[in-house]
Amino acid sequence: MTEAVRVRFCPSPTGDPHVGMLRTALFNWAYARHTGGTFVFRIEDTDAARDSQESYDALLHSLRWLGLDWDEGPEVGGDYGPYRQSERGDIYRDVIAKLDEAGYTYPCFCTTEELAERREIARKEGRNSGYDGHCRDLTPEEAEAYRAEGRPSVTRFRMPDQDWTWDDLVRGEVTFGAEHVPDFVLVRANGDPLYTLVNPTDDALMGITHVLRGEDLLSSTPRQLALHGALARIGVGSGEMPKFGHLPYVMGEGNKKLSKRDPEASFSHYEKAGFLPEGLANYLALLGWSPGNDVEFFSLLQMADAFEISNVNANPARFDIKKCTAINGDWIRTLDADDLTTRIVPYLTDAGVLPAPPAEDQLKVLRAAVPLISERMETLSQAVGMVGFLFADEPGCPRFELDPDDAAKLLDDQGIATLEAARSSLESLESWTTEDIEFALRRALIDGLGLKPRVAFGPVRVAITGRRVSPPLFESMELLGRERSLARLASATA
Numbered sequence: 001m002t003e004a005v006r007v008r009f010c011p012s013p014t015g016d017p018h019v020g021m022l023r024t025a026l027f028n029w030a031y032a033r034h035t036g037g038t039f040v041f042r043i044e045d046t047d048a049a050r051d052s053q054e055s056y057d058a059l060l061h062s063l064r065w066l067g068l069d070w071d072e073g074p075e076v077g078g079d080y081g082p083y084r085q086s087e088r089g090d091i092y093r094d095v096i097a098k099l100d101e102a103g104y105t106y107p108c109f110c111t112t113e114e115l116a117e118r119r120e121i122a123r124k125e126g127r128n129s130g131y132d133g134h135c136r137d138l139t140p141e142e143a144e145a146y147r148a149e150g151r152p153s154v155t156r157f158r159m160p161d162q163d164w165t166w167d168d169l170v171r172g173e174v175t176f177g178a179e180h181v182p183d184f185v186l187v188r189a190n191g192d193p194l195y196t197l198v199n200p201t202d203d204a205l206m207g208i209t210h211v212l213r214g215e216d217l218l219s220s221t222p223r224q225l226a227l228h229g230a231l232a233r234i235g236v237g238s239g240e241m242p243k244f245g246h247l248p249y250v251m252g253e254g255n256k257k258l259s260k261r262d263p264e265a266s267f268s269h270y271e272k273a274g275f276l277p278e279g280l281a282n283y284l285a286l287l288g289w290s291p292g293n294d295v296e297f298f299s300l301l302q303m304a305d306a307f308e309i310s311n312v313n314a315n316p317a318r319f320d321i322k323k324c325t326a327i328n329g330d331w332i333r334t335l336d337a338d339d340l341t342t343r344i345v346p347y348l349t350d351a352g353v354l355p356a357p358p359a360e361d362q363l364k365v366l367r368a369a370v371p372l373i374s375e376r377m378e379t380l381s382q383a384v385g386m387v388g389f390l391f392a393d394e395p396g397c398p399r400f401e402l403d404p405d406d407a408a409k410l411l412d413d414q415g416i417a418t419l420e421a422a423r424s425s426l427e428s429l430e431s432w433t434t435e436d437i438e439f440a441l442r443r444a445l446i447d448g449l450g451l452k453p454r455v456a457f458g459p460v461r462v463a464i465t466g467r468r469v470s471p472p473l474f475e476s477m478e479l480l481g482r483e484r485s486l487a488r489l490a491s492a493t494a
């Protein structure tokens with residue numbers, strides 16, 4: 001029998017969640033769902049100076065927004081809690097005491113300056129510049145003498161002297177030579193446990209079977225393998241070594257690693273800009289994985305269905321915001337008009353184009369306008385510029401305004417003459433329908449004035465919608481209604 005899969009997503013709550021992090025969450029989730037395993041969400045908040053509640057809230061929100069659920073973790077609970085490391089201090093103290101007792105650690109009294117000085121010398125002499133093992137074999141008397149000096153000490157892990165090789169689930173065999181993995185610090189001088197201790201400790205205690213995480217953590221893996229070995233021998237956790245898989249780097253513009261500073265790197269950008277969870281999740285999945293056969297459009301469930309770690313690509317993935325946006329547009333076009341209307345409303349109310357909450361008849365107009373704009377939309381927030389004219393001048397909405405550049409270009413003398421002809425042809429129109437409006441305008445402007453369609457309808461479009469680019473004109477006029485349409489044609493000529 002193969003053991004049940006347990007994977008984890010374990011971010012530190014610092015700053016705004018970034019897309020690389022969410023990609024990691026997504027791949028872990030997909031693997032858990034694919035295998036019928038367990039997705040554990042753990043918060044690595046052991047750095048009180050950097051962690052924030054705001055960031056913690058944003059993390060939970062971003063996962064939920066994307067549509068990722070977790071089986072164990074914050075607000076859900078589980079048998080291996082608590083799931084916030086800030087609440088696990090006693091556990092770490094206990095583990096460190098056991099490691100000390102079994103001889104896996106030693107106190108290191110070197111000061112930062114001493115370490116830096118020796119590192120510099122080693123570098124100059126072309127030697128390895130990692131920790132040199134200075135305190136590894138201090139005699140009890142030497143250690144006592146340092147203590148008597150009042151020197152604080154950190155706790156270092158005694159690395160076994162060996163090379164480290166593992167079969168990475170994504171990258172295949174990876175080896176680090178012993179010389180690249182010096183003894184490392186587990187506990188600060190003030191007693192605070194570090195990532196180096198708490199992360200593998202919790203993976204062991206929480207029965208994590210597969211560690212899927214970003215390639216930036218590759219070099220920490222040898223240390224974690226060694227610590228897992230020690231934990232197994234002192235009876236912490238099941239003793240099973242988790243398998244490791246390192247997801248490819250995500251590159252931004254200019255083939256540099258996508259950094260926290262890039263605006264596209266932050267999750268909140270996508271929600272603000274009106275990406276759909278479905279669209280962003282779809283694109284994040286493509287950062288290192290695809291279901292094969294050139295399929296690039298799929299849902300979370302389809303991803304979970306098809307996801308195999310062995311299909312994760314080890315090569316760096318390029319974050320292509322254009323492609324991400326285009327996929328989002330494709331997702332927008334899968335939504336029916338009611339759904340899309342509901343999703344657009346918050347963007348319109350946030351932008352002040354509609355009052356919050358909108359009136360019933362405003363929703364009706366929006367619902368009717370949505371099929372006219374969905375073809376041209378790639379993000380929900382684009383609706384603001386497309387439908388604002390339908391509600392302008394209504395109570396709680398902004399005043400109607402012409403785009404000054406578009407008006408200057410199109411409402412010249414000929415444009416004004418066109419608007420006057422348009423208005424007189426429409427004033428007598430019996431029924432205000434798209435077809436009748438189009439018929440009347442064609443007869444007046446194309447047959448009557450002899451204009452080409454583009455020249456004829458451009459000024460009308462600007463007068464009605466305020467812009468040169470808008471949803472289809474005749475439909476828009478029907479939605480806007482006779483009175484307001486005629487009033488806009490009139491005021492544009494005034």
Ligand code: GLU
Nearest residue numbers: 010011012044199213217
């Ligand atoms: N808290 C670590 C980080 O955010 C987790 C690393 C890991 O997945 O092991 O980088």
Ligand code: ZN
Nearest residue numbers: 108109110135
């Ligand atoms: Zn030392």
